[in-house]
Amino acid sequence: MKNTVPLFIFILSILGCDHKAKNSNQNIISSDIANFWNAYDLIVATNDSIMQYKYLDSLYIQKGTLGLKGIMKARNYSQQDYIDAINSYPKFWKSIRENTLKTDAYVSELNSGIERIKKVYPELKPAKIYFTIGALRTPGTTIDSLVLIGSELAMTDGNTVSSEFQGDIQRGRRIYFDSNPIDNLVLLNVHEYVHTQQKPVVNNLLSYVLHEGIAEFVSVTALGVPSSAPAIEYGKQNEAVKTKFENELFFGYNRHEWLWSDYKNEFNVRDLGYYIGYQIAEINYNKAEDKQAAIKEMIELDYTNESQVEDFVDRTHFFSKPLEVMYEDFDKSRPTVLKIKQFENNSTMVNPETKEITVEFSEPLNGLNTSVDFGELGAESFPKVTDRFWEPGNQAWTLVVSLEPNKHYQILISNNFRTEKGIPLKPFLIEFQTTK
Structure with a gap:
């Protein structure tokens, strides 16, 4: 009997260490969501702005994961952004709360999605997925090996209230909510996971659309599902999208007209740059005899290597002319x-x-x-x-x-x-x- 208690304590300590180890190796982290709602309930219960900031900081930001810190940095979120969003859109926040608390239900699907990427890209490096609450600027982004999900957008659906937003923002939000983003949550996460494997982009429109289009193509190919981005189907059916992109490729100031924006264009479809990159990736994949090698080339495309990027694009014959000729024509057209x-x-x-x-x-x-x-x-x-x-x-x-x-x-x-x-x-x- 003398040794029973120490042995029991020893077993518990081992089990405790094992539990902590499993948690530390967890690939999907969602603790920021519960912390946000704890802070939210106290913030909306007072009109004292000082206390609102105190609750946000102590209950949400200070308790935040690396993922929360990452998404705040990636989208330049300030405490004021959060407080303004909370106070301005009470109906919106009420309508999304239940959905954001469903992350545990997606863990199995998400892990399965990651395994599917590994099948098409065996060199897959590990990354962590963080479900956070942002201030309405992104449903998902990445920093290094971190997938950062803005659950307040990524987990919306047709029941999400958009009436408190104004003008074009309301229009864009309504279209987005009605597409039921939560139904495509696994695809979004896989898309962002692919981004963690890609090389950094350079600051030009072609690099951006290839980066996004490749991530989307690899994701839908790995999962065996269609893309949820309306831009891709629309672009396939409307040649005018490609023509417009060719004419504007080298403008240098128009990224918001093609990506990550509710900017209103003549097509009334946002993010059409996704289609451009996706179609170039798809053509390369369909032409390749070795499909796995084609996926590897896409993911590992070096955006700083102009000749490599030009070859990747030009061999598809997607555009009406090679990139070099397109640039020469553009340069001749410029005022001086x-x-x-x-x-x-x-x-x-x-x-x-x-x-x-x-x-x-x-x-x-x-x-x-x-x-x-x-x-x-x-x-x-x-x-x-x-x-x-x-x-x-x-x-x-x-x-x-x-x-x-x-x-x-x-x-x-x-x-x-x-x-x-x-x-x-x-x-x-x-x-x-x-x-x-």
Whole structure:
């Protein structure tokens, strides 16, 4: 009998350690959701803003998982964003609460989905899935090896209330809710899981649409289900989507028109960039003799390697021309700066009493979009600007300046200037030096 109690304690300690180990290795974590609702109940029960922030911080943010910290960083969520969202949309929050508490019911399906990815991509690296509550900016994103689910959007359905949102946001939310996102929760998670395996994108539209389209294609291929993104089916049936994308591929300012936005376009379908990337991935896959090798190539595509990306796209013959030819055509179509009215560019003899600098363009621009920036010499070489205005006809634009004697100046006229069709200006560096 002397050894019974110590032996019993020893067994319990082993079991306890094993339980903790299993929890620490858990791939799907949802504790942030319960924490959010605990904080929410106290926040909505008081009008004291100080206490609202205190409850949010102590009961939700401070108790948050790596996933919560990750999604707050990825979408730049502040405490004010959360408090504003909670106070502004009470009917919305009430309508989603029950759904967000159902995560345990999806654990088996999610794990099965991950195993299916591994079958088509045996090199799959482990990642963790975090169900969090965000402030209405994303249903899902990733940071490194973390899948971050914004459950307040990802777990909505046709019963979710959208009436408290305004304008185009309400329209976009209603369309999204009516598509029953919760029914596609496993597909969303698998899509984001694939993102954790991909290489980082570079900052251009083609990279973004390939990154998203590949993740979607790999996901639906692994799961054997159709995509839940309306953009993909719509794009397949409407050649005009591809034509528009070809015309706008190199604009450089229009990501929101193709991805991750409720921006209203002529097709009334959001995120059409998903279709572009998906279709390129699908064509490559269908042409490949070795399907598993094709999946591997897609997932491991190096977006910093221009020749690799160009080959991946061009061999599909999806676009009407090779990417290089498309860029050459685009570059030829761009407006340019013809001259500066008051002096020759690169002059070293500019009168410091000059009060205006007028830039003349090769064709009329839209009279709306403008932007100037520092040159490589930085802010110290940028003149003091007191006003700026378009000349009649929008083929010239004037800066009202105050110059100093014997000083070197630089002004970068950026590609944010555009024609009526949206074609961006070729950037132009104004550089000059004033006399003594």
